[in-house]
Amino acid sequence: MAKDFERQAVSADGTRTIIANRGFSSKRFFLQWEWMLVLMLVAVNIFNISSSSNYANARGILNATRDFIDKAIVVFPMAFVLMLGEIDISVASIMALSATIMGIVFEATGNMFIAIIAALLTGVICGLINGSILAKFPELSSMIVTLSTQIIFRGIAQIILETRSIGGFPSWFGNIASGKVGLVPYGLIFVVAEAVFFAYLLHMTKFGRRTIAMGNSVTVAKYSGIKTNKIKVIIFTVVGLFSAIAGIYLSSKMSSVRSDVARGYELDIIAMVVLGGISTSGGRGRILGTSLAILVIGYLRYGLGLINATSQIIMIVVGLLLIIAVAIPNLKNSLGQIKILK
Amino acid sequence: MSEYVLELKNITKIFPGVKALDDVHFSLKKGEIHALMGENGAGKSTFIKVITGVHIPDEGEIILRGEKVVFKDPRDAQQKSIAAIYQHGTLYQHLTVTENIFIGHEKLTTFKTLDWTKMHKEAKELLRGLGSDIDPKATMGNLTVAEQQVVEIAKAISTNADIIIMDEPTAALSKRECEELYTITQRLRDEGRSIIFISHRFEDMYRLATRVTVFRDSKYIGTWGVNDLTNDQLISKMVGREIKDIYPKQEVKQGAEILRVDGLSKTGYYKDVSFTLHKGEILAVTGLVGAGRSEVFQGVMGIEKPDSGQVFLEGKKLDIKNVQDAMNAGIGYLPEDRQRQGLILDWGLGYNVTLSTLEKYTKATIIDKRAERVSAKDLLEEVKTKALSVYDKASSLSGGNQQKVIVAKVLNSDLRVVILDEPTKGVDVGAKAQIYEIMSGLAAKGYGVIMISSEMPEVLGMADTILVMKEGRVSKIFNDCKNVTQEQILEAAMNI
Numbered sequence: 001m002a003k004d005f006e007r008q009a010v011s012a013d014g015t016r017t018i019i020a021n022r023g024f025s026s027k028r029f030f031l032q033w034e035w036m037l038v039l040m041l042v043a044v045n046i047f048n049i050s051s052s053s054n055y056a057n058a059r060g061i062l063n064a065t066r067d068f069i070d071k072a073i074v075v076f077p078m079a080f081v082l083m084l085g086e087i088d089i090s091v092a093s094i095m096a097l098s099a100t101i102m103g104i105v106f107e108a109t110g111n112m113f114i115a116i117i118a119a120l121l122t123g124v125i126c127g128l129i130n131g132s133i134l135a136k137f138p139e140l141s142s143m144i145v146t147l148s149t150q151i152i153f154r155g156i157a158q159i160i161l162e163t164r165s166i167g168g169f170p171s172w173f174g175n176i177a178s179g180k181v182g183l184v185p186y187g188l189i190f191v192v193a194e195a196v197f198f199a200y201l202l203h204m205t206k207f208g209r210r211t212i213a214m215g216n217s218v219t220v221a222k223y224s225g226i227k228t229n230k231i232k233v234i235i236f237t238v239v240g241l242f243s244a245i246a247g248i249y250l251s252s253k254m255s256s257v258r259s260d261v262a263r264g265y266e267l268d269i270i271a272m273v274v275l276g277g278i279s280t281s282g283g284r285g286r287i288l289g290t291s292l293a294i295l296v297i298g299y300l301r302y303g304l305g306l307i308n309a310t311s312q313i314i315m316i317v318v319g320l321l322l323i324i325a326v327a328i329p330n331l332k333n334s335l336g337q338i339k340i341l342k
Numbered sequence: 343m344s345e346y347v348l349e350l351k352n353i354t355k356i357f358p359g360v361k362a363l364d365d366v367h368f369s370l371k372k373g374e375i376h377a378l379m380g381e382n383g384a385g386k387s388t389f390i391k392v393i394t395g396v397h398i399p400d401e402g403e404i405i406l407r408g409e410k411v412v413f414k415d416p417r418d419a420q421q422k423s424i425a426a427i428y429q430h431g432t433l434y435q436h437l438t439v440t441e442n443i444f445i446g447h448e449k450l451t452t453f454k455t456l457d458w459t460k461m462h463k464e465a466k467e468l469l470r471g472l473g474s475d476i477d478p479k480a481t482m483g484n485l486t487v488a489e490q491q492v493v494e495i496a497k498a499i500s501t502n503a504d505i506i507i508m509d510e511p512t513a514a515l516s517k518r519e520c521e522e523l524y525t526i527t528q529r530l531r532d533e534g535r536s537i538i539f540i541s542h543r544f545e546d547m548y549r550l551a552t553r554v555t556v557f558r559d560s561k562y563i564g565t566w567g568v569n570d571l572t573n574d575q576l577i578s579k580m581v582g583r584e585i586k587d588i589y590p591k592q593e594v595k596q597g598a599e600i601l602r603v604d605g606l607s608k609t610g611y612y613k614d615v616s617f618t619l620h621k622g623e624i625l626a627v628t629g630l631v632g633a634g635r636s637e638v639f640q641g642v643m644g645i646e647k648p649d650s651g652q653v654f655l656e657g658k659k660l661d662i663k664n665v666q667d668a669m670n671a672g673i674g675y676l677p678e679d680r681q682r683q684g685l686i687l688d689w690g691l692g693y694n695v696t697l698s699t700l701e702k703y704t705k706a707t708i709i710d711k712r713a714e715r716v717s718a719k720d721l722l723e724e725v726k727t728k729a730l731s732v733y734d735k736a737s738s739l740s741g742g743n744q745q746k747v748i749v750a751k752v753l754n755s756d757l758r759v760v761i762l763d764e765p766t767k768g769v770d771v772g773a774k775a776q777i778y779e780i781m782s783g784l785a786a787k788g789y790g791v792i793m794i795s796s797e798m799p800e801v802l803g804m805a806d807t808i809l810v811m812k813e814g815r816v817s818k819i820f821n822d823c824k825n826v827t828q829e830q831i832l833e834a835a836m837n838i
Contacts, residue, residue, distance in 0.1 A: 018722050204707075204709060205704075206704055206707075206709065209697070216688055216689065223683045224697045283688065
């Protein structure tokens, strides 16, 4: 406090040198949400190790990731959506619809490559629809628009497949989910690459900076010469694309396609983003936090599965975690204020 | 009882690291309009918050109607008949006029339900008492800024306030609307209420107040009778230094045509607007609020596209679809609403300055953050921003300094034409002079400068050419500004 006062005094007497570099501050370094997530991750893993003897080795820990990779694939693009201050709850339906399309294209052509391309294309089109509606009608909230498309996309999938399931995919397709390099599942490699790419995109490029700007104020972004609609459409389309990838991964894991897969996934995906510290009102947060949050929620679910907790219990625990995640930054602020008042 | 209804003595308020008020005095007589003046950051806002019970002073005493009081909270102050009307209204835009007036002290029927008939009737009477015929059932959002202000005043009176604080009420009003506000304010005074009037406009003070108190750097400078001080004396009291020539206009030889707007129209906003701007020229665009001034230039910038008409830059026809097109062509726009349109308040100054020009720092798709910070620092220093570092949050700066940050941001683009929309609105005298200096410097460097302004003195002081708009059309263009008078401009702006 005394230090701040000194700095202010210097500027008040008219010197106009502005500092362009600030040094390392241990307070700033340790007051990062990511440390909290690291603690949670350690706690969750201690809990898991104590509840299963098969878990406490590299193989166990790496294998467990397969449990949540399908969700993790969509988390990073979803982080961009929340960064904009928007939300997309149609992702699980896009996963189901693109898997369904893949299934029927495979059935019709017998060619898995064409089927996969069709699935990816479906995802892109779904995302493009979401993005275009939101760009065209900025007064509509993304919550309502994607709630509607969620129902529509799922509905189309159900009309196409009804209660049928499609299987009999080539064996290499099953390998997408089960294959490994050494001990590391393919899916995990993909997600790590994704994390690196999206961190680069958000924190180092113009596109990322503009996205963050839009999350703070669309008006300011517009007046600053940012093509806000273009960015919005791109982000929603990318979410669609990665939802399709997740749909393909899920089909590989289950070695079949049904129209009711991935129900409720959007909640876990959004929970991971929010726990990661991306502000729900947009404009704040980091990919590092999001990456850690995937592991926290993913391993927590896995661990609760180990002790045979029911899915209701799991939902309650994840819900509590979320409330803590949203409340702690506020708590920190009010604690800070109390200190200042004294 | 003393002659004062309200007296504040030796008020000190300390925030962590800053003395926001340092031994400040103030006194208000019954039936007096007392002007409170000072630069932004002089402590006026904190002072109001002390009077209205938002802040509790660390030292000093408040004497209300002869009795020493301590306001526990804003409600307490309100119950003791003090009301404030803020610069940025505190009204609910979706509610009706009546609902806004009576919110918090609704009238009830015998069955404890809301008595709308009574409230509408009383609202109507209150408004009529203020000389206004606003419909109490109208939705707030559909009223003009001036009308909303009248509703704010009605709301204050409805709580039986007899000490009314007005925080820059004229900032967003047109000339005619100001006149109406003056009448209302005088009427309140004649009814025996006391008014504290805060404004950056000298005209407000001369028209209304009998006494003026000046704050500077959180300190009390003095109280004078309005007619005991000259304009220059008052400015030097506020700024603490002499500002000799507030309009530092340089003689610039005008060059070739740089921007030509031809027949620009947008239904419902403006019609058939044409003008020409030359290198080194400062074109002032003035007129009443609502005459379509800002809208025309939002059209030029591609923010709200015009229906028809053409824009030429150096003789070449432009096809502007969005702001980026305009900026690429070399036209920059300083928006009117700094906080909503110009700055990301939560960001540091550095990020704000470079937001429109990230290309400059991008190498192989990666932003060079070091180069970005250094460049932001240079730009901020060039426009004399008062700040500690490029990490300072934009929200922590005063209005004038925020404006300088936006100037730095706009100037970082490679521009030939700069459009400034009300660049000195709500900016203090010292920063105003600096903004004029920057404008003048731009013209000298060969930029074409367009200044949209409602303030007559700066229009007359800075412009080479004055374009007056009236009801969406160009009413008159004065090419030779040497002999133009305020009256001539007003005549062109109003229906006479």
